[in-house]
Amino acid sequence: MPLLTQQTPGDDEQYSLVASLDNVRNLSTVLKAIHFQDHATCFATGNGLKVTVEKAKCVQANAFIQAEIFQEFKVQEESVTFRINLGVLLDCLSVFGSSPVPGTFTALRMCYQGYGHPLMLFLEEGGVVTVCKINTQEPEDTLDFDFCSTNVINKIILQSEGLREAFSELDMTSDVLQITMSPEKPYFRGYTVFLSSSASAFNITNLEIQEGLSTQVSQVIYLRKCGKCPPGLSQRLRFDGSISL
Numbered sequence: 224m225p226l227l228t229q230q231t232p233g234d235d236e237q238y239s240l241v242a243s244l245d246n247v248r249n250l251s252t253v254l255k256a257i258h259f260q261d262h263a264t265c266f267a268t269g270n271g272l273k274v275t276v277e278k279a280k281c282v283q284a285n286a287f288i289q290a291e292i293f294q295e296f297k298v299q300e301e302s303v304t305f306r307i308n309l310g311v312l313l314d315c316l317s318v319f320g321s322s323p324v325p326g327t328f329t330a331l332r333m334c335y336q337g338y339g340h341p342l343m344l345f346l347e348e349g350g351v352v353t354v355c356k357i358n359t360q361e362p363e364d365t366l367d368f369d370f371c372s373t374n375v376i377n378k379i380i381l382q383s384e385g386l387r388e389a390f391s392e393l394d395m396t397s398d399v400l401q402i403t404m405s406p407e408k409p410y411f412r413g414y415t416v417f418l419s420s421s422a423s424a425f426n427i428t429n430l431e432i433q434e435g436l437s438t439q440v441s442q443v444i445y446l447r448k449c450g451k452c453p454p455g456l457s458q459r460l461r462f463d464g465s466i467s468l
Contacts, residue, residue, distance in 0.1 A: 236299075237336060238297075238299070238334045238335060238336050238337075239298070239299050239300055239303045239335055239336060239337040240267045240297070240298055240299075240303045240333070240334065240335040241295060241296070241297040241332070241333070241334050241335075242267075242272065242293045242295065242296050242297075242331075242332075242333045243293055243294045243295035243296075243330070243331065243332045243333070244292075244293055244294060244330065244331045245294055245328060245330050246328040246329070246330070247316050247328075247329045247330065247331040247346065248328070248329065249292070250288065250316065250331065251313060251316045251317060253286045253288060254274060254286060254309065254312065254313055254316075255313060256284075256286065257274065257276045257284035257285070257286050257309075258276070258309050258310065258313060259276060259278060259284065260276045260277065260278050260309070261308055261309060261310055262276075262306055262307065262308055262309060262360070263275060263276045263306070263307060263309040263312075264276075264277075264304065264305075264306050264362050264363060264365055265303075265304065265305055265306070265307060266302060266303075266304050267298050267302065267303040267304075267335075268298060268301070268302045268303075269290065269298055270289065270290055271287060271288050271289040271290040271291075271292070271293075271296070272287070272288045272290075272296075273285055273286070273287045273288075274286045274287075274288075274309075275365050276309065277365060277366060280366060283365065283366055295332075303335060303337075304362045305335065305338075305342070305359040305360070305362055306359060306360040306361060306362045306363060307342060307357055307359055307360065308357065311357055312342075312344075312357060315344050315346070315355040315357065316329075316331070316344070316346070318346055318353050318355065319346065319348045319351075319353070327348060327349060328348070329346055329347070329348040330346070330347045330348070331344065331345070331346055332344075332345040332347075333345075335359070339359075340359065341356040341357055341358050341359060342356070342357045342359055343355070343356055344356075344357070377404040379404065379410060379411055381411070389413070393413075393415050394415050397415035399415065400413060400414075400415055401413060401414055401415075
């Protein structure tokens with residue numbers, strides 16, 4: 224067991240948050256997935272650590288690391304909240320390099336003393352310890368997306384890799400992406416639309432559906448890059464809600 228993840232009773236009483244991992248790569252991989260903005264808001268409770276990133280108050284990404292994932296996880300208060308530069312945090316987590324020697328792991332001990340104090344990172348690899356201090360900021364209010372299960376009309380669980388590949392083949396120069404969810408095959412379909420024509424440019428079909436298919440009605444969603452829909456489409460726009468990916 225790395226020295227950093229060995230518990231030392233009495234040393235943690237001064238900190239509001241203490242978390243330890245034998246392998247920091249797992250945490251770094253999760254945080255990279257939501258790194259589309261510079262800053263993130265961190266929420267720590269007895270259940271674990273949630274990191275939230277928002278853009279323009281319309282897109283929100285959350286990464287939740289359960290307390291059981293950590294070798295040590297202590298929160299002295301009911302909840303601990305702070306804002307941090309996510310890019311700087313990721314750079315610190317990879318201070319020993321992003322391609323470690325096979326068989327070696329970077330251990331992490333993360334400590335936060337409370338409001339106004341920096342987030343302290345103790346990283347150890349091969350007996351070498353590096354200490355990083357990252358200034359924290361006043362946390363900002365985040366959007367509360369109310370995804371009540373009783374209000375969900377359609378839900379499909381599928382492989383994220385297949386969905387990513389399908390979206391990567393779409394024509395990003397198009398003005399509108401139309402997504403159709405249906406209780407009948409192919410269940411999930413999408414195609415791009417241009418302002419000059421309502422013809423489809425690409426179809427997303429036959430994606431491998433996993434568990435949890437629940438579609439009650441056919442639903443059409445338009446995601447627009449511009450201020451208005453193509454001719455003939457605006458009259459069919461009847462979606463007022465959010466998409467959760």
